[in-house]
Amino acid sequence: MSTVGKAGLEDVVVSTSDICFIDGREGRLLYRGFDIDDLVEQSSFEEVVFLLWQGHLPTRKELDAHVKAIRATANRKLPPKMIAILRALPRKTTPMEVVRTGVSALSAFDPDAADNSRDASIRKAMRVTAQLPTLVAAWERIRRGKAPIAPNPKLSTAANFLYMMTGKKPTPLAEQTFDVALTLHADHEFNASTFAARVTAATLSDLHSAIVAAIGALKGPLHGGANEQVMLMVEKIGSPERAESFIKKALAEKARIMGFGHRVYRVEDPRAKHLRRLASELGQQVGDMSAVRILDTVGREVTAEKKIYPNVDLYSGAAYAAMGIPTDQFTPIFAMSRVAGWIAHVLEQHANNRLIRPRSEYTGPTRATYVPIEQR
């Protein structure tokens, strides 16, 4: 009898973890025990990074030191040779390819690259988390033939990224929206990219390698790539009046609608409501609510027809688009946030490691006879 579980490791519990809890029936998400609804209200992405890595909320003194480090130019800036590498890439290189290549290259400049001790990993963690927004923004500028903008240590992670992308300091609403988006994407238990990071870390490979593995997994449209696909769908639909017929037709053709469904949640993803609210506030600020209105109709139709609910990727893109961010940068933004969770998981894996090496149930032949090439 087969011992294989459901396809895709569904419902398989592979390890204990103290980092993140998802209640898929109640639609709750906790980081280190704290409900994301409370973190969205009262915390910030930078504090959440500390929480995920250290396992507790920081004291004022701890938070000040952490924020200073994560905003420090020494941690945020890219080595000049890294900028030269970016300039050498073909302009058509997609932002996710740049993120994957960039993190891999950054390890070559990192003085602690091969050191897996917790202290060295925290130093590397701080650098790579601070460098990622600079990398994403630098590529946006370079591919448009513009010079990258240097990070500003006075600005938060959210505000600094928007400043480096656009050259303008963001409005308070844009900064707050972006900060909440980063907070909401920071961790999500054993999702595909985090699992890829843990599998890599469990070979006693280093932090950068684990993050590169995770980026590769995040890139796919069934995972982080979904937010870009949602925006492409919005563009295809074009106007709110066309949304209902578009979705009815797509569902009749058995199409998979991006931004819906989840392996764990059986109800609406608790992150979606925050992103809808923020996308709609930003839409009002910039005087364009059409993406949100299209998505509201799409949401109603898909839920009514298929009984599946919006996930984190449905409204995030509408918020980013209202800030003027190009669609193919949405998944890199996901990586800028989720890197915090990947790192927390690598630290946890390294603290109590055993190689992750499952089995497959072999279904091929067992007594094949080798036939010499001239007789085949």
Ligand SMILES: CC(C)(COP(=O)(O)OP(=O)(O)OC[C@H]1O[C@@H](n2cnc3c(N)ncnc32)[C@H](O)[C@@H]1OP(=O)(O)O)[C@@H](O)C(=O)NCCC(=O)NCCS
């Ligand atoms: C996230 C996702 C990959 C989870 O998939 P899963 O747990 O493997 O679920 P399955 O793909 O087995 O889907 C189960 C059923 O729901 C349907 N379904 C799931 N998500 C769907 C979607 N987004 N659109 C249409 N139908 C969907 C499947 O067609 C399947 O129906 P069937 O049993 O009639 O064939 C899936 O919901 C999906 O592809 N969503 C779109 C991509 C996305 O938004 N990803 C981001 C996740 S945060």
